[in-house]
Amino acid sequence: MPTPKRLSPEASRDRALDAARRLLVAEGPQAVTLKAVAAEIGRTHANLLHHFGSAAGLQQALIARMASAISAAIRARIAETPADERDPAGIVELVFDAFDRDGAGALASWMILTGNQDALDPILAAIHGLVDELAIDLAPRPRPIAEETLQLMLMALGDALLGAPIARALGLPRRTARDIAADALRQPLG
Known part of the structure; x- marks a missing residue:
């Protein structure tokens, strides 16, 4: 060799x-x-x-890298889209893909279930920084952006872990949770 x-x-x-x-x-x-x-x-x-x-250290480094990548992708999407043309569906797709297709939801859940209580720290730190930036740059929202972010993250995580079987059991299209998340973020002020 x-x-x-x-x-x-x-x-x-x-x-x-x-x-x-x-x-x-x-x-x-x-x-x-x-x-x-x-x-x-x-x-x-x-x-x-x-x-x-350790394996936990490797997993922590991987999830930190993934969190950084998704935050950068969201920043780029917002920066490249004029404010009057922004649709939250693009951000929803990025977040749901990161948790589902890219494995962040499964990895975070695995880490927590195997005793790594700090598993979400890198994701939360990256999202917190992004939310702080967005709160300054985005127009007023019907709810604080931190609450909207919480809702989006929980929906994306839940969908990554259980979305397919639940949608199937309810006879709904697989992407229904994504559509619901985008609609919630489109709600107008007042």
Whole structure:
């Protein structure tokens, strides 16, 4: 077996996080282990232990990266859309996709269920910063933006975990929760 190329600590960490994300999406949060990620990138368990300290540390770093990415995507969407053309449906899609398709909801839930009570801290920190920015830049809202964000996040998390079977059981289209979330954010003032 060839000797792995020496990478900088940052490059090694990034490569591990890329592999962890691929495993998360392909196999679920239970697959995001030091051993599995090490095998994926051709490194040793000890190498990843050095960078992350534990599987929980790896998962925490992954969820922090995901939270940063979704916050950046929302900022970009808002910045590129003129204020009079903004529709919350675009933001709803980004958030729901991050929790569902990209695995953030499953990973956060897995982390909490396995005893990592700080699992949501990176997501909450990223969202809090974003909400603070948006509260300044956006027009007045019918409810405080923090409340709207709470509603959107809870809906996206719930939909990621149980949306498909509940929609199916109720005979509703799969995207119904997304549509409800977008409609709630479109409510006019007063």
